[in-house]
Amino acid sequence: MPPPIDLLPSLMDGLRRTLVIAAGGSVLAIAFALLAGLGCLSRDPIVRTVARVYIEVFRGTSALVQLFWFYFALPILLGLRLDAMLVGVLVLGLNIGAYGAEVVRSAIESVPAGQVQAAAALSMNRWQTMRYIVLPQAILLMLPPFGNLLIELLKSTALVSMITVTDLTRAGLFLRDDTLRTAEVFGMLLLIYFSLSLMITAVMRGLERWLSHGQDYGGRQ
Amino acid sequence: MIWDWEFAISILPEILRGLGVTLLAVFWGMTIALSLGLVWATARRSTNRLVAWPVACFVEFVRSTPLLVQIFFLFYVLPSLGLTLSPLLAGVVALGIHYSCYTSEVYRAGINAVPRGQWEAARALSFSRWESYRYVILPQAIPPIIPALGNYVIAMFKDAPLLSAITVLEILQRAKIIGNETFRYLEPFTVVGVIFLILSLLSGLLLTRLERRLKLVSA
Amino acid sequence: MNESRPPILRIRDLHKWYDDLHILRGLSCDLRAGEKVAIIGPSGSGKSTLLRLLMTLESPDSGEIEVDGQAMWSTTPAGRTVAAGEDVLRRIRAKLGMVFQHFHLFPHLTVLRNITAAPQIVKGIARDAAERRAGELLEMVGLADKANAYPAQLSGGQKQRVAIARALAMDPSVMLFDEVTSALDPELVGEVQDVLRQLAHQAAMTMLIVTHEMQFAREIADHVMFFDAGTIVEQGAPEQIFSAPKEDRTREFLQRVIDR
Numbered sequence: 058m059p060p061p062i063d064l065l066p067s068l069m070d071g072l073r074r075t076l077v078i079a080a081g082g083s084v085l086a087i088a089f090a091l092l093a094g095l096g097c098l099s100r101d102p103i104v105r106t107v108a109r110v111y112i113e114v115f116r117g118t119s120a121l122v123q124l125f126w127f128y129f130a131l132p133i134l135l136g137l138r139l140d141a142m143l144v145g146v147l148v149l150g151l152n153i154g155a156y157g158a159e160v161v162r163s164a165i166e167s168v169p170a171g172q173v174q175a176a177a178a179l180s181m182n183r184w185q186t187m188r189y190i191v192l193p194q195a196i197l198l199m200l201p202p203f204g205n206l207l208i209e210l211l212k213s214t215a216l217v218s219m220i221t222v223t224d225l226t227r228a229g230l231f232l233r234d235d236t237l238r239t240a241e242v243f244g245m246l247l248l249i250y251f252s253l254s255l256m257i258t259a260v261m262r263g264l265e266r267w268l269s270h271g272q273d274y275g276g277r278q
Numbered sequence: 279m280i281w282d283w284e285f286a287i288s289i290l291p292e293i294l295r296g297l298g299v300t301l302l303a304v305f306w307g308m309t310i311a312l313s314l315g316l317v318w319a320t321a322r323r324s325t326n327r328l329v330a331w332p333v334a335c336f337v338e339f340v341r342s343t344p345l346l347v348q349i350f351f352l353f354y355v356l357p358s359l360g361l362t363l364s365p366l367l368a369g370v371v372a373l374g375i376h377y378s379c380y381t382s383e384v385y386r387a388g389i390n391a392v393p394r395g396q397w398e399a400a401r402a403l404s405f406s407r408w409e410s411y412r413y414v415i416l417p418q419a420i421p422p423i424i425p426a427l428g429n430y431v432i433a434m435f436k437d438a439p440l441l442s443a444i445t446v447l448e449i450l451q452r453a454k455i456i457g458n459e460t461f462r463y464l465e466p467f468t469v470v471g472v473i474f475l476i477l478s479l480l481s482g483l484l485l486t487r488l489e490r491r492l493k494l495v496s497a
Numbered sequence: 498m499n500e501s502r503p504p505i506l507r508i509r510d511l512h513k514w515y516d517d518l519h520i521l522r523g524l525s526c527d528l529r530a531g532e533k534v535a536i537i538g539p540s541g542s543g544k545s546t547l548l549r550l551l552m553t554l555e556s557p558d559s560g561e562i563e564v565d566g567q568a569m570w571s572t573t574p575a576g577r578t579v580a581a582g583e584d585v586l587r588r589i590r591a592k593l594g595m596v597f598q599h600f601h602l603f604p605h606l607t608v609l610r611n612i613t614a615a616p617q618i619v620k621g622i623a624r625d626a627a628e629r630r631a632g633e634l635l636e637m638v639g640l641a642d643k644a645n646a647y648p649a650q651l652s653g654g655q656k657q658r659v660a661i662a663r664a665l666a667m668d669p670s671v672m673l674f675d676e677v678t679s680a681l682d683p684e685l686v687g688e689v690q691d692v693l694r695q696l697a698h699q700a701a702m703t704m705l706i707v708t709h710e711m712q713f714a715r716e717i718a719d720h721v722m723f724f725d726a727g728t729i730v731e732q733g734a735p736e737q738i739f740s741a742p743k744e745d746r747t748r749e750f751l752q753r754v755i756d757r
Contacts, residue, residue, distance in 0.1 A: 117478035118471050119436040121452060126471055129463035133280060173662075174554050179667055180591045189618055193605045200658035208342060215344035219443055226347055233691035239358060243351040249341045254342035 064232060075222025077205065078145050078214045078224065079253075080222025081206055085198025086157055089233065090203075112278045115155035122271050123148045130218040131233035145224075151189035160202045164195040172174070189219065197269055202260030208254050215250075225249060282443035286465040289456050295471055300438045303370050303448060307438070308431055310374025315381030317390060318412065322382070340379040346440050348372050353444045369441035375433050384426045389418035424490040432481050436474065450471070505530040505671060505703050506551070511560030513546055519683050520546050521557070522727035530579055530670065532705075533697050533704045535714035535735070538724030539750060543686030544707045545598075547694070547724075548673045553706075554588055564589045565670070591619075600678040601654040601665070602648040608635070611642040612663045620667070627666070634662035639690050648700050654685030658692055665696075671703040679709060686710070692719060715739050723747045 064088040089111075096108030115123065128144045168191045218227035225246060233242045321333040336358035340348070352375075363371065372395040392415050400410035453466035503622055504527035513521040521543045528534055536544045549555045549605040551562065552568070559578045562569040569581055569589050580586060598707055603611050612631035622630075635641045638658040644645050656678055664672060672695065678686045696702055697717050714721060715735045720734040724742075731744045742748045 113479065114475060117482075118474040119439045119450075121437075121439045121442075122467065122471050122474055125450065125454070126467045129457060130467040135465045138556070146279070169601075171599055171601035172603065173328065175553060175597065175603070176551075176615075178552050178593075178595035178597075180587055180619045181615060182619075184585065184620050189614060190603055194603075195583065197605075207534070212342075212344040215346040216440070218346070225402070226344065228352075232352070240355045242348060243355055246347045247339075247351065250343040251339055 058131070061238070064242060064245050066239070067232050067235075068228050068245065070223060071223055071225040072248070074142070074222060075211075075214050075225040076253075078149065078217060078222070079211050080143065081146035082149035082153065082210050082214070085146060086153035086206070086210060087203075089150060089154025090157025090254050093158035094165065097158065097162045098165060100149045100183075111151075112158050116159075117151050120148070120152045120213050121219065123152055124216055124220050133250050141222045142222050143215070143216065144220060145222055149210055149213055149217075152213065153206050156209070157203060157206055160199050161195070162204065164198040165191055167198060197265070200261060200265045200268065204258060207257050209260070211253055211257060212250065248269050279352055280464060281468075282462070282465060285322065285460075285462060289466055290469065292399075292452055292456060293449060293466065293473070295468045296447060296449035297473060299366070300441075300448040303366065303438050303441060304371060304431065304435050304457065306370045307373030307377065307434055310371065310382050311377035311430070311434070312427065313372060314378035316354070316385055317321055317380060319385035322386065337379040337382055340376055345372065345376045345437055346443060349440060349444055365441070365446045368451070369444060369446050373434055373438065373441075377430055380430055380433075381427060384423050384430070385419070386428075388423035389415060391422065392418050408442075423491060424492060425485055428481075428485045432478055432485075434473065435477065435481075468478035469485075502671075504528055504563075505532075506705075507561075508547075508711055509561040511562070513543070513549065513550065513555070514558050514704040520727055521560075524560070524728055526722065526729060526732070528671075528703060528705065529580070533702050533718050534706065534720045534722060535718035536705065536707045536722045536724055537709075537711065537714055537750075538722075538730075541726040543727045544724050545675050546596065547607070548675050548705065548707060551673060552593060553590060554741055555586075556580065561566050564592055567719075584643055590665065592669055593671050593673060594664035594667055595737050596660050596675065596677045598656070600648075600653075600679050600680075602656055602662045606639065607644065608646050608648070608651070608659050610746040611648070612666045615663070616666050617715045619741050625727060630666060634665055635659075637695065638662045639688070652685060653681045654688045657689045659682065661689075661692055661696075669703070671705065673704045674704065676709065678713075689722050690717075708742070711739065711751070711756070723750065724751065 059153065091204050093108040093111050096104050097112070125146050128139065128141060132138050166188075172190055172194065173186055176190045181190070181254050214224060215226040217224050218230065221227075223231070229242050231248045236242065262278070295447060296490035318333050318337055322330050322337070324330045342397040347465065348370060349372040352372045353363065353365065356368070357361055379395055396414055397410060398419065400414040441448050443453065445451065453470045456466045506526075506528035508527070509525050509571070510579070511521050512526040520541070524547065536547070538544055546555070550557050551564075551569075557570055557578060560712065561571050561578075563571075565579070567585065567589055569586065570579055571581070578655065603614065606614060609631055612634060613624070613627040616627045617624060631645070631726055632641065635644055638643070640655060640658055640662070643651065643655065643659070648659070651659065658665060661677075672756070677693075678689050681689065690710070693704075693706070693713075694717060697704060704717075706714070706718065718735050720732065721735045721738040723730050723738060723742075723746075726747050731738065731747045732740060737745065739751065742751060
């Protein structure tokens with residue numbers, strides 16, 4: 058294989074791990090975002106406080122510091138060693154989920170108050186209003202910022218290389234040590250990450266089109 | 279007790295020295311980001327496609343790839359081109375370039391929000407393009423976007439620990455070294471986390487107040 | 498009308514403040530089942546606030562509201578105003594239907610789903626039964642051909658007719674209409690008023706209509722209430738209110754709106 062394509066096979070294992078972490082982290086992030094975003098709007102002050110504290114802590118500290126804390130410090134508190142991959146998925150999910158919670162909250166708040174009043178006038182309770190009236194409208198608003206967050210998450214997966222996970226970035230560092238083809242290796246890494254970001258963008262665009270199909274608020278004739 | 283208060287306090291001076299390096303990196307990094315971002319933003323509005331297009335691609339590329347890999351790229355690749363940067367300098371440049379691609383989008387939004395009539399009025403007064411930017415457009419475009427730019431200062435502060443990957447003795451690197459030397463990881467990393475939390479919350483509050491004042495001024 | 502039956506709506510000494518604004522000042526009135534009542538009066542007189550309180554979209558600061566003999570808001574012996582429990586409120590609310598000035602149709606649902614959503618979700622009615630009933634209602638409001646359209650594709654008048662059908666699908670015994678033609682272009686007002694006229698023919702339906710259209714109020718209502726500054730200044734048969742108002746404030750108001 059001509060250079061720098063010949064470098065690719067040695068990066069495949071790392072790429073696979075990066076993809077697993079990105080996928081797992083995304084699922085967790087979406088779950089945490091919905092939970093905490095809805096939690097912020099709860100009528101229960103305890104739920105609201107818990108959601109708020111989670112969001113502030115994970116948005117207020119550095120993702121890398123969070124990774125180090127969960128990988129090096131938390132095991133001391135728990136008395137057990139945590140798998141680095143698992144820590145990576147968990148921390149990235151928690152971190153991006155905290156940002157996503159704000160997206161969820163503001164999307165829900167931007168659904169007009171009249172919609173909630175109309176649902177109340179039809180005797181729907183809070184849960185039914187949320188499930189059938191507010192969320193379906195809010196989700197369309199959430200998609201573009203969520204797409205950006207998923208790209209942020211993909212980029213953040215590179216940080217797990219610093220807690221010993223041999224992801225794409227760490228595989229690249231090893232390959233550079235082996236081959237000394239520094240510019241090619243790092244250029245290759247950047248290109249791979251860039252392609253993955255483009256794929257996320259494409260998927261999110263498709264999802265947007267699919268979800269807004271038939272409910273074009275501007276009036277599809 | 280697993281947590282040792284005495285130890286936590288004893289490592290504080292060393293960690294605060296690291297914080298100083300972190301803040302220094304953010305200061306210079308943001309200086310680069312704010313100036314380069316403005317360059318990208320105006321270049322992307324250029325009528326010359328040979329200028330606008332490559333800049334747009336570069337900005338998209340940098341925004342879509344990990345900062346950590348960009349740091350490695352600058353630190354390890356530049357020497358082979360005969361340009362050796364110290365770890366801190368390489369890190370500052372990487373932070374600056376990475377965030378310039380975000381600030382450029384903020385500038386663009388600010389510039390786009392200035393009504394077209396302002397360009398036309400400047401043209402009618404026979405200002406050059408550069409003079410229009412300097413005296414008419416930017417003075418109107420920048421104040422409303424200061425809070426958004428401020429958010430990127432906080433974001434860069436949270437990304438600065440990535441410089442530990444190229445051995446910069448910033449806050450996280452010092453905590454790691456303390457941990458490696460004493461085999462106590464809980465206190466150093468928790469202290470670092472708490473410092474980040476306090477500073478982020480404080481700067482967030484500051485930013486909200488600034489935003490409110492800017493709104494009052496423009497109202 | 499049978500005077501001995503308890504009123505379907507009983508309102509006593511209702512007060513509501515918006516910050517410094519005393520919008521309802523000790524409002525009291527009764528509505529009997531089947532009555533068609535028009536509420537007229539200047540803006541800010543508390544007309545819409547009354548409807549919003551009835552729908553529990555807002556809470557009164559003091560006073561009592563009873564719907565069909567069930568207390569929605571009541572006064573404790575200690576003088577505090579308290580709401581009924583959540584499930585009682587929901588049961589009471591199910592007797593009331595409301596149509597809003599700005600329609601508030603659900604933009605993400607088709608016309609048909611706008612109408613069937615609440616019966617299916619809230620009442621647990623089977624889909625085909627809900628759709629059959631929706632079909633009848635759409636027929637009634639003259640929009641049978643729009644079942645699969647989305648709200649954004651409808652004119653204002655069509656939207657409001659769907660909103661009426663949506664409220665009726667819950668089989669309310671009292672319908673509240675909050676200035677339902679105010680947001681419409683003048684040429685679309687008629688089609689919505691036609692639907693209201695049709696509804697007024699149903700003897701059992703109680704209607705509470707807040708409106709700025711005096712001619713329409715006179716025609717559709719069998720009782721008119723004139724609101725001003727948070728109280729009912731005058732009420733009676735439409736002929737009496739419009740032809741021979743007793744109060745100066747009523748006369749002034751009518752002069753002002755009719756001259757316009």
